[in-house]
Amino acid sequence: MQKFIINGGRRLRGELALQGSKNSSLPIMAAALLCRGECTLHSCPRLTDVYAASRILNCVGCRCSFSDNTAVINAETVDRTQVSEELMREMRSSIIFMGAMLGRAGECVVSVPGGCELGPRPIDMHLAALRKMSVEIRESGGSIICRAVCGRAKGAKISLAFPSVGATENIILCAATAEGETVINNAAREPEICDLCGFLRACGADIKGDGESRIIIRGKQQLHGCEYTIMPDRIVGATYLSMVAAAKGELILTNACVQEMEPFLSVLEQTGCSVYTSENRIYLRSGTRLRAVKERIRTMPHPGFPTDAQAVLMAALSLADGTSIFEENIFDCRYRHTDALVKMGADIEVLGKVAVVKGVSSLCGANVAATDLRGGAAMVIAGLCAEGTSVITRICHIDRGYENMEEAVRLLGGDMRRV
Numbered sequence: 119m120q121k122f123i124i125n126g127g128r129r130l131r132g133e134l135a136l137q138g139s140k141n142s143s144l145p146i147m148a149a150a151l152l153c154r155g156e157c158t159l160h161s162c163p164r165l166t167d168v169y170a171a172s173r174i175l176n177c178v179g180c181r182c183s184f185s186d187n188t189a190v191i192n193a194e195t196v197d198r199t200q201v202s203e204e205l206m207r208e209m210r211s212s213i214i215f216m217g218a219m220l221g222r223a224g225e226c227v228v229s230v231p232g233g234c235e236l237g238p239r240p241i242d243m244h245l246a247a248l249r250k251m252s253v254e255i256r257e258s259g260g261s262i263i264c265r266a267v268c269g270r271a272k273g274a275k276i277s278l279a280f281p282s283v284g285a286t287e288n289i290i291l292c293a294a295t296a297e298g299e300t301v302i303n304n305a306a307r308e309p310e311i312c313d314l315c316g317f318l319r320a321c322g323a324d325i326k327g328d329g330e331s332r333i334i335i336r337g338k339q340q341l342h343g344c345e346y347t348i349m350p351d352r353i354v355g356a357t358y359l360s361m362v363a364a365a366k367g368e369l370i371l372t373n374a375c376v377q378e379m380e381p382f383l384s385v386l387e388q389t390g391c392s393v394y395t396s397e398n399r400i401y402l403r404s405g406t407r408l409r410a411v412k413e414r415i416r417t418m419p420h421p422g423f424p425t426d427a428q429a430v431l432m433a434a435l436s437l438a439d440g441t442s443i444f445e446e447n448i449f450d451c452r453y454r455h456t457d458a459l460v461k462m463g464a465d466i467e468v469l470g471k472v473a474v475v476k477g478v479s480s481l482c483g484a485n486v487a488a489t490d491l492r493g494g495a496a497m498v499i500a501g502l503c504a505e506g507t508s509v510i511t512r513i514c515h516i517d518r519g520y521e522n523m524e525e526a527v528r529l530l531g532g533d534m535r536r537v
């Protein structure tokens with residue numbers, strides 16, 4: 119099992135180009151299933167989750183190839199509708215293949231996603247919505263067996279109780295080639311939803327309203343292939359900005375989605391670092407100790423503060439002057455990284471969905487294990503700012519979402535190795 123060894127205390131300084139978004143790549147790869155013809159995806163990040171998605175595509179008969187950051191997917195040859203349990207379990211987001219397979223073939227057999235690092239991950243909203251679209255769904259021995267009653271799903275009016283990202287994506291994927299019109303009320307407004315819809319439109323789909331809470335999809339018989347560039351990863355952006363802010367450094371982030379990162383940037387600015395943005399660049403300078411954030415940092419659906427950036431900002435604020443308060447409103451178990459940060463000297467108290475972070479003047483290196491993707495990234499940030507050496511194990515979590523993190527850190531002047 120690989121691990122990261124970090125010698126902390128170096129000032130970080132330099133320029134990084136943001137990788138493509140993981141949370142866009144996965145639904146877009148699933149969407150390629152709907153297309154007759156080849157899809158070429160640029161800026162596709164080389165991540166274990168992306169490779170897991172390509173194995174699912176292979177399993178149903180697609181041809182996928184990667185060259186650097188370009189993925190080519192040909193779904194002409196799809197001839198199966200069942201995804202093995204083993205592949206489904208490799209990645210929780212594999213559930214988005216359900217909507218895509220239904221859109222492509224009118225049927226599929228997938229398996230119930232288990233709980234994950236963030237706690238139970240129910241899919242009740244996904245299933246209820248697809249049922250409304252005339253899809254019969256049976257659960258049997260861990261398998262979910264889905265079949266469109268008339269061979270093709272039917273458009274429907276769907277109101278989500280909560281703007282779930284995954285449920286919105288599954289509905290869009292199923293609706294793009296369903297019969298008639300689908301309306302999603304209280305849809306998720308995350309930028310990755312807009313990216314998925316942008317891709318589908320490039321393939322000939324008729325979708326309006328993405329980025330707003332009502333999305334309207336008019337189903338097309340068939341979609342065609344296209345060439346598309348995946349949006350930059352706003353959470354990876356938030357991670358490197360938090361890292362450099364905490365390490366009192368300087369960063370130029372290029373290929374950045376500035377507007378989409380606004381909910382994060384507006385909080386980061388309150389820590390006292392200088393942040394300047396231009397069209398697709400973010401410049402950050404952090405000379406002195408960060409200030410605690412006065413307002414409570416509440417994670418909310420977009421355009422609220424992103425839950426995925428909670429852990430990385432917490433690592434930075436654990437060294438700030440004063441007390442910051444986080445409120446996690448999206449996932450029940452999203453504070454699992456705090457034990458490791460406390461082991462490294464942070465003063466964090468978790469009370470239900472609230473975490474109280476009292477800034478300390480220094481952290482110390484420690485041996486810790488990544489608990490989940492963003493929690494693992496938070497530990498890297500703490501390690502880079504700590505005095506002494508940190509060893510981070512279970513870095514497979516980190517590799518799910520960060521392309522070569524150690525290389526990026528080294529480029530900035532940090533001392534971090536993978537062994």
Ligand code: UD1
Pocket residue numbers: 140141142144211238239240241242243244245280281282283284285306310425426448449450
């Ligand atoms: C996606 C992102 C994840 C991000 C999250 C919230 C991907 C691959 N993952 O996850 O990084 O943290 O959005 O921005 O894009 N829920 C239900 N029933 C359902 C569906 C969801 O109760 O049927 C609950 C979940 O348990 C969770 C909340 O709704 O508490 C939000 O989940 P959702 O927006 O669906 O997140 P994901 O799509 O899983």
